[in-house]
Amino acid sequence: MIPKFRIHGDGAELVPYTVPELFFFAGGRTLCFDAAREGDAIGHWHDEIELLYVTEGSMVYNVNGTRCTVHEGEGIFINTRQLHFFEESRCTYRCVLLHPMMLCANTYLEETYITPVTKNAAFPCCILKPEKEKSGGALALIEALFDEADKHNLLRLQSLSYAVWDEICRLAPKPENTVSESSRLSAVKNMMHAIHSGYAEKLTLEEIAGAGHVCKSACEKLFHTYLHCTPVEYLQRFRLQKAAERLCKTETPVAQIALDCGFSGASYFTGCFKKIYGCTPKARKRKNATRAVLFQSDSVCILFRITGLSA
Numbered sequence: 001m002i003p004k005f006r007i008h009g010d011g012a013e014l015v016p017y018t019v020p021e022l023f024f025f026a027g028g029r030t031l032c033f034d035a036a037r038e039g040d041a042i043g044h045w046h047d048e049i050e051l052l053y054v055t056e057g058s059m060v061y062n063v064n065g066t067r068c069t070v071h072e073g074e075g076i077f078i079n080t081r082q083l084h085f086f087e088e089s090r091c092t093y094r095c096v097l098l099h100p101m102m103l104c105a106n107t108y109l110e111e112t113y114i115t116p117v118t119k120n121a122a123f124p125c126c127i128l129k130p131e132k133e134k135s136g137g138a139l140a141l142i143e144a145l146f147d148e149a150d151k152h153n154l155l156r157l158q159s160l161s162y163a164v165w166d167e168i169c170r171l172a173p174k175p176e177n178t179v180s181e182s183s184r185l186s187a188v189k190n191m192m193h194a195i196h197s198g199y200a201e202k203l204t205l206e207e208i209a210g211a212g213h214v215c216k217s218a219c220e221k222l223f224h225t226y227l228h229c230t231p232v233e234y235l236q237r238f239r240l241q242k243a244a245e246r247l248c249k250t251e252t253p254v255a256q257i258a259l260d261c262g263f264s265g266a267s268y269f270t271g272c273f274k275k276i277y278g279c280t281p282k283a284r285k286r287k288n289a290t291r292a293v294l295f296q297s298d299s300v301c302i303l304f305r306i307t308g309l310s311a
Helices: 107-118 133-149 154-171 183-198 206-210 216-228 229-250 254-259 267-277 281-297
Strands: 024-034 048-065 065-070 075-078 086-096 124-127
Touching: 024 133, 048 124, 048 133, 048 281, 065 075, 065 216, 075 133, 086 133, 086 206, 107 154, 124 133, 133 154, 133 267, 183 206, 183 216, 183 229, 206 229, 216 229, 229 281, 254 267, 254 281, 267 281
Parallel strands: none
Antiparallel strands: 024 086, 048 065, 048 075, 048 086, 075 124
C-alpha cells in the first residue's frame, strides 16, 4: 500500500521515497472504490514526475481538470507539479515517482533534456499506449523500474530512469512556453493550500477565495473546473480524510477528532463520515484496531494508509 504523503510548505506533497538515495518512490496496489470515499479523490501535486501502469482493470485520472481514462495495459505520465487525483478506479496498478534532480547529472543535461519537458505547459500528462511503439517502450520500463526498486540496485535504477525519460522526451510536444502552470491553476493551488493548512479552523468561502486572490464566484468556478467540486465540498472531504487518518493512527476519542478536524460536533461529523465512508467513525476505529492486532500477531510492521480496503 502507498503511505500517506506529508504536505510541504507550499502545499505540494512530500513523497516518502522508497529509495531515498535517488529521490525515487515505487508502489502499487489494487483499487476498487467510489472515489468520493477515498483519500485518493483529494486533489494533490508534487515535484516528482509520476509514471503509472495499469495491469488490470481501468481508472479515470483527473489531471488539471481533464479526465484521463487509463485502460488495462496502458499507463499515464504526469509531469511535475500537475494537479491530479483518482476519480474512478477498479484496477491494479504500479506506480513510480522520481524527482527531476535524479536526472540532472550536469547542467547540460538539465537545460537540454529535463527543464524543456518539465516546464512545458503543453505537456501536463500523456496516456501511454502499448500499440504505440514509443510509449510501449515507456510501459516496459515502468515495470522494470517497479521490479528493480526492491533490489536496491542504484546503478540499475538510475539507468532505467534515464531510459524511461528518453521515451518521455520523444513523446513531448513542442513547448508552448517555459511557464509550467497558468495563473488559474496557481490560484487553485493557493486556495487548496489554504484549506490544507487551515482545515482545523473555521474557514469561510471568502477566506478561501482570498488565498487565490479571486472573488467568491471565481473561486467556485475554478474548483468546479479543476476539482469537479465546490470549495466547501473539498474542505469537507479534506477534513474527513484527516479524521479517517487519525482514527487509524491514534487512540483519541471520536468527539475530539471531530473538533480537531474542524467539525462543529460529533453527531454532525458522524453523519458526514457515514455518508462518505459507509460506516460510523467508531466502526472504522474498531476495524482498524482489529487489523492492528492481526498484523501484530504475525510480527509484521507495515506502514500503510487505511482506505477501507484490504491491506
